[in-house]
Amino acid sequence: MPDWSTLADSLPFSEPPPPDAPPKTPERKRRGRPPKEETSTTFEYQGANQNVLKLLATVPEPFIEPSGPKPYVIDPADVLIPSPGFVTDFVNLGRGTEAPTIFLIWGALWTLSAAMNRNAWVQWYPKQLWPNLYVLFVAPAGLCKKSTPIDFGKSLLELSSNYRPNSVDAFENQYRFVTSKASPAGVYMMLRPEQRMFVQDHKIVVAKRSSKITLCISELATLLSKQQYMTGLVNDITDLYDCRDHGEEVTRERGIEPLESIYITMAGAITPTGLEESVPQEMLKGGLISRMVIIYQDLPTKIYPRPLQIPGYPSLESVAKKLAWIAYNHKGEYHFTEEAEAAFSEWYTEWKTHIVAGDYALREDEHRRDTTLRKISMLLRVSEYRPGNEITLQNFLEAKAILDYTLNLSSRLLAGVGGTDFSKNLTRVKNYIEKRRTATRRQILNRFGYQIPSLELTVLLNQLLDQGIITGTLNDAPILRASGSPREIYVYQPQGGHK
Secondary structure (H helix, E strand, O other), X not given: OOXXXXXXHHOOXXXXXXXXXXXXXXXXXXXOEOOOOOOOOEEEOOEOOHHHHHHHHOOOOOOOOOOOOOOOOXXXXXXXXXXXXXXXXXXXXXXXXXXXXXXXXXXHHHHHHHHHOOOEEEOOOOOOEOOOOEEEEEOOOOOOOXXXXXXXXXXXXXXXXHHXXXXXXXXXOOOOEEOOOOOHHHHXXXXXXXXXXXXEOOEEEEEEEOOEEEEEEOOHHHOOOOOHHHXXXXXXXXXXOXXXXXXXXXXXXXXXXXXXXXXXXXXXXXXXXXXXXXXXXXXXXXXXXXXXXXXXXXOXXXXXXXXXXXXXXXXXXXXXXXXXXXXXHOOEEEEEOHHHHHXXXXXXXXXXXXXXXXXXXXXXXXXXXXXXXXXXXXXXXXXXXXXXXXXXXXXXXXXXXHHHHXXXXXXHHXXXXXXXXXXXXXXXXXXXXXXXXXXXXXXXXXXXOOOOOHHHHHHHHHHXXXXXXXXXXXXXXXXXXXXXXXXXXXXXXXXXXXX
């Protein structure tokens, strides 16, 4: 078997583009009628060269870090990095950037979900469970480089497209990206299924490209605008998440048009303020947020004066070739091993029992926790550069750790989203004290003075005191109510909130 690294390095990193379609004969414009559609154009079938075919047939090897001191800043979420494979290669690709490790992990999972298309799925009933993901990176502007994992993922998908086995596969699995503010009409145009005819050995091969798009939007506030026409688009993206076999779009210009074999993935980035101000009510109460995995980071986990590629670590080119191998070889139905299914069933029973008993309030982003966990488990299995369709116990445990950590981070963010100004400010103050553990009233005013007037802060602190979430002192004496003195000291109570 040829050495994969040597083979990958020897490949040219771009294939010559296929020849353009024969020019169409100009048609005379007819007033009041659209021009007649061209239906007879055919394209020459083209197979990949031998180097590409060898690449797709040779199992890649993951990058293994050298032993000894690490040439990068250690991130607290490094403990979540799964078994070596595409996800670890993706993380190592961004080691020299300020993107947090948890952002890079989810960037890798979203990239894999886009690469799978509808070629692979999780065993489910009565229909397939497709591995598509909607992920949202949330962080203050400029602090955590939330667009970096989206840019990496999009680049890898584009570059991996250079390594398709033939022109039919390239057409059917072409990635169609939505990267800027999209109007509903523009998205619907990209979702229209297409058909193309190829000539192979004097025979006609009919290729069909289904209704598939990949949304990768670094400024998602534009998509989540509360403007009426954008709200309609949010509703449609919400509905398309389930990736039905058949659907339809209703447009003013063309009426009802069918959608076939729908497959939508999305990665977006937004600031906490942008999420609060842009989120329409349609996203809440079982809407788009319930279908999203929200990855929140409020402070940088590493600092680099400028981004860099760590010498000797993976490059976009090398990782893109490995992604091409995954997209070509990982197909069909994936199922849990008996051991993994038993562990999942135990977790699911406990999780559902607590929900039914009302032990804790279920947040909007937790409604699909079980199916999201299955999807992540499958994608971690796909990430491994080895054949096979069995999802192992290790895949499940690693997926559970990643999802638990992520939902814990997002819990503080979502507490105030879509609520009133009072509830949002209450969440802000609570989170600030929780993070510091101890804070004076003066410190809280300095942090939120431009957002929260002093009188409102007194009301908020009294609410937290009444709920047992914080305790207060003034001149070393306990207080039950906020007095307004800047010398008041408030302490977060980890077991509070049940008073």
